[in-house]
Amino acid sequence: MMKRRWKQSGAVLALSAMALSACQSSPPEQTAQEIATSPDGGTSACPSQVYWGDTHLHTANSADAVFNGVRLTTEDALRFARGDEVRSTTGLDAQLARPLDFLMVSDHAEVIGIGRRIADGDPELISDPTIRRWHDMMNENLEQSTRAARELIVGYAQGTLPERLADPEIARQTIASTWREHVEAVERYNEPGTFTSFIGYEFTSMPTGNNLHRVVMFRDGMDIFGDTLPFPANQSQNPEDLWSYLAAYEERTGGRAMAIPHNANLSNGLMFAMNDFEGAPLTSDYAERRQRWEPLIEVTQFKGDGEAHPSLSPDDEFANFGNTGWDTANLDGSAPKEPEMYAGEYAREALKRGLLLESLLGVNPFQFGMIGSTDSHTALSTADEDNYFGKFAMDEPNANRAAHSIGATLRGRVGWQYLAGGYAGVWAGANSRPALFDAMARREVYATTGPRMTVRMFAGWDLAEADLTADPCSLYERAVPMGGNLTGTGDAPRFLVTALMDPEGANLDRVQIVKGWLDADGELHEQVYDVAWGDADERSIGEDGNLTPVGSTVNLETASYENSIGDPELQTVWTDPDFDPAERAFYYVRVLEIPTPRWPVFDRLRFGAELTDDIELVSQERAYGSPVWYSPEA
Amino acid sequence: MADRWRTLAREPLVHFLIAGLILFLIIGRSGGVDPASRTILIDEGQIARISASWEQTWQRPPTADELDSLIDGFIREEIYYREALRMGLDQDDTVIRRRLRSKMEFLARASVETTAPEEAVLQQWLSDHAALYAPGAAMSFDQIYLGNEMEPEPVLAQLQQGTDPADVGTPISLPRSMTDASRAEIARQFGEGFVQAIDTDQIGEWQGPVSSGFGQHLVRVTAHQAGDPPQLADVRQRVENDWRSATLAEREEQAFAILRDAYSIEIEGVD
Numbered sequence A: 001m002m003k004r005r006w007k008q009s010g011a012v013l014a015l016s017a018m019a020l021s022a023c024q025s026s027p028p029e030q031t032a033q034e035i036a037t038s039p040d041g042g043t044s045a046c047p048s049q050v051y052w053g054d055t056h057l058h059t060a061n062s063a064d065a066v067f068n069g070v071r072l073t074t075e076d077a078l079r080f081a082r083g084d085e086v087r088s089t090t091g092l093d094a095q096l097a098r099p100l101d102f103l104m105v106s107d108h109a110e111v112i113g114i115g116r117r118i119a120d121g122d123p124e125l126i127s128d129p130t131i132r133r134w135h136d137m138m139n140e141n142l143e144q145s146t147r148a149a150r151e152l153i154v155g156y157a158q159g160t161l162p163e164r165l166a167d168p169e170i171a172r173q174t175i176a177s178t179w180r181e182h183v184e185a186v187e188r189y190n191e192p193g194t195f196t197s198f199i200g201y202e203f204t205s206m207p208t209g210n211n212l213h214r215v216v217m218f219r220d221g222m223d224i225f226g227d228t229l230p231f232p233a234n235q236s237q238n239p240e241d242l243w244s245y246l247a248a249y250e251e252r253t254g255g256r257a258m259a260i261p262h263n264a265n266l267s268n269g270l271m272f273a274m275n276d277f278e279g280a281p282l283t284s285d286y287a288e289r290r291q292r293w294e295p296l297i298e299v300t301q302f303k304g305d306g307e308a309h310p311s312l313s314p315d316d317e318f319a320n321f322g323n324t325g326w327d328t329a330n331l332d333g334s335a336p337k338e339p340e341m342y343a344g345e346y347a348r349e350a351l352k353r354g355l356l357l358e359s360l361l362g363v364n365p366f367q368f369g370m371i372g373s374t375d376s377h378t379a380l381s382t383a384d385e386d387n388y389f390g391k392f393a394m395d396e397p398n399a400n401r402a403a404h405s406i407g408a409t410l411r412g413r414v415g416w417q418y419l420a421g422g423y424a425g426v427w428a429g430a431n432s433r434p435a436l437f438d439a440m441a442r443r444e445v446y447a448t449t450g451p452r453m454t455v456r457m458f459a460g461w462d463l464a465e466a467d468l469t470a471d472p473c474s475l476y477e478r479a480v481p482m483g484g485n486l487t488g489t490g491d492a493p494r495f496l497v498t499a500l501m502d503p504e505g506a507n508l509d510r511v512q513i514v515k516g517w518l519d520a521d522g523e524l525h526e527q528v529y530d531v532a533w534g535d536a537d538e539r540s541i542g543e544d545g546n547l548t549p550v551g552s553t554v555n556l557e558t559a560s561y562e563n564s565i566g567d568p569e570l571q572t573v574w575t576d577p578d579f580d581p582a583e584r585a586f587y588y589v590r591v592l593e594i595p596t597p598r599w600p601v602f603d604r605l606r607f608g609a610e611l612t613d614d615i616e617l618v619s620q621e622r623a624y625g626s627p628v629w630y631s632p633e634a
Numbered sequence B: 001m002a003d004r005w006r007t008l009a010r011e012p013l014v015h016f017l018i019a020g021l022i023l024f025l026i027i028g029r030s031g032g033v034d035p036a037s038r039t040i041l042i043d044e045g046q047i048a049r050i051s052a053s054w055e056q057t058w059q060r061p062p063t064a065d066e067l068d069s070l071i072d073g074f075i076r077e078e079i080y081y082r083e084a085l086r087m088g089l090d091q092d093d094t095v096i097r098r099r100l101r102s103k104m105e106f107l108a109r110a111s112v113e114t115t116a117p118e119e120a121v122l123q124q125w126l127s128d129h130a131a132l133y134a135p136g137a138a139m140s141f142d143q144i145y146l147g148n149e150m151e152p153e154p155v156l157a158q159l160q161q162g163t164d165p166a167d168v169g170t171p172i173s174l175p176r177s178m179t180d181a182s183r184a185e186i187a188r189q190f191g192e193g194f195v196q197a198i199d200t201d202q203i204g205e206w207q208g209p210v211s212s213g214f215g216q217h218l219v220r221v222t223a224h225q226a227g228d229p230p231q232l233a234d235v236r237q238r239v240e241n242d243w244r245s246a247t248l249a250e251r252e253e254q255a256f257a258i259l260r261d262a263y264s265i266e267i268e269g270v271d
Helices: A017-025 A032-036 A063-067 A074-081 A114-120 A129-140 A142-158 A168-189 A239-253 A284-293 A339-344 A347-361 A433-441 A465-469 A599-607 B002-010 B012-028 B044-058 B064-086 B094-114 B119-128 B152-160 B183-190 B192-197 B232-261
Strands: A049-057 A102-105 A196-198 A200-203 A214-218 A257-261 A296-301 A369-372 A423-428 A445-448 A454-460 A485-488 A494-500 A508-518 A524-533 A569-575 A585-593 A622-625 A628-632 B138-147 B177-182 B206-212 B215-225
Touching (some): A049 A214, A063 A114, A063 A129, A063 A142, A214 A239, A257 A284, A296 A347, A347 A508, A423 A433, A454 A585
Parallel strands (some): A102 A196
Antiparallel strands (some): A445 A622, A585 A628
């Protein structure tokens, strides 16, 4: 008899299969609101729906946002995300065609609110001549304001800010009053069952311009969160100190929190380094804490896509998505990228490193799921190509934003290189803080580059073709969802995958399973398998191992495409043909849409934007599922 | 115009604003004393205000040492303030102008930001904007997915002759039926176009083809109820948020309009 079992994910709040099967058998008599406001917040309900949201958004409380002209607040951001019309900083009326289910406004914690005080001309601050000059620039026009922003960001990255900004008394007052106002707004807009707003912020660690940013997310409301203050990177740039703060928070309040790293692609190899912040080799204690506090990464957003890179995955013909411009240097462009840095920057390679580290340390420090977000600094969370609202106020819709240099803050990059953003898809049983947070902690989440396609994966040994039509809630008894762990000794596990197109979007080109593994010699490998594809009667895998391209229906004149190629839904039950039960491995789903026009094409149509030849006009948007990890039974 | 004035005169905001202006211009400006005076009196009322302002930030009263240093700070500020006024430093300073402007705007907003609206005010807001809060129509329906190639008419004919709906159509992982679903719930699964294309008057009959982003469907509406009018208790927080947000903007504009009306403004050199 083959031995097999599955364990729940490392996250503490993993669902039990018992609870799921119990709830799945009860009829849906409760409304969504009733489930979300029930005593457990819907955490025991079957994760039958994917909820869409953004965990990374900035408002005028972020210094770089307000310096770049943005004046919208936490409240504006929440109103916009839940579907209200909001007037943007540049005076445009903006409204989401499809509201989000949840939002976390995550302003930079470093003296949160200080930029607004400077803009308002606080006398304690503008007594400094540099700050006074910035104040005048911020109130002069957008161009001057952007120039001031550049000085601020460069000063922050290089540690040359005016001393007044570090005055502890000014900082304490500013943080305390801004934070209270912010949290109160977050609290008022949290409507369980309808719209969830999370308390959170961004920890902006960037030693010498190398990006180690994390957004910090809390499961709790004011009743538990109380008067907790953010932990800023000017207190310590070391993420381990952030984890200690999170541990202290949980200890003190009984609440829950996590940190979500982003833009590893701008870390110059530091985000997934084989050493800790001080340069010492990783330990099992480090690995345990990292896995505990960082169950997810934000893999795709405005500042590029971090799933894969052609230099690391030369055999993956789709590894070049969203890299252009972002793979040349660190965040502020102060240090160029050296070839050996890529391995510490991209998710797939980090997941591979995790397997190796697990074999050495007994714990995998890089056992993370993947979500997308925007990192918008306009307070407006937009992620579609046809509604791209820009990174900063100067990037709000206008004819010049695609061709314009982004400027010294992100030195060497050009506007069109921004992606239109991403969203997080979260499989949960209710739209509430606890249900969504717990789903994220157990990694039952996926990233998309904007489109809202529905992507599911289950892995286990008792899965068959017939399960493709079964109620997914029934599968939890026999399989683990994305984000889970499998342990075995014998047969290859099976993977049930379904991908349904965004009903307002493009057909699907293909579903792939990306596998990474560690062989007996300690070597790491990867392989991308095409497991299901559209127009299956006309396309096949050629001798080079590549599937026939799906083609393109993009019309650049009209910024449109037709769903005459690809399929609305792709699904399969797949078995790894190269499975070796003795090798540690991970498997995650990548779903590609058919080609569609990028946001600069819409700008040309709408504003007559001049587009230079180097601008990428077409892309295949995509989703990345969180992995399932396989390990041989000890 | 006269009507508008009468309405405004009844507005509590206007009373507040005028009182605020007087306080601000006469008393607030000098802390209650003549700036030409060289006597500074820190009375108990002043100490209480200093202490309260500190407490507002830190949520606890200051200790004796903290209070001493706050008072020292206040004296220093007061001396500099009076000297600066004597030297005329408040004239033609853009920062001071901006600060004063934002203080004026703050006065207009302050009453709305802090007061809890009365039940009747919110009830009125809810009835004026009922559509925003209505749970919306709820629909129950069955659907059969045909994909993009299957001809709808023969399938429709089969269904009308009593064929089991489970035996026709193309598989897709969309719900075959939804019960009491709101428009938004249906749209998130099938897209907005699908919801709009359904004829909700046709109950119990198969209709179609109905198009969605996925392709074509046949749909049978089994029940359709117009939404109940929303109850304040169910949507109270949202109503209060919206009322506050809209009222803030409105009050600010009203307050400015009152001031603006008292000015005659000429702009030269503009056609």
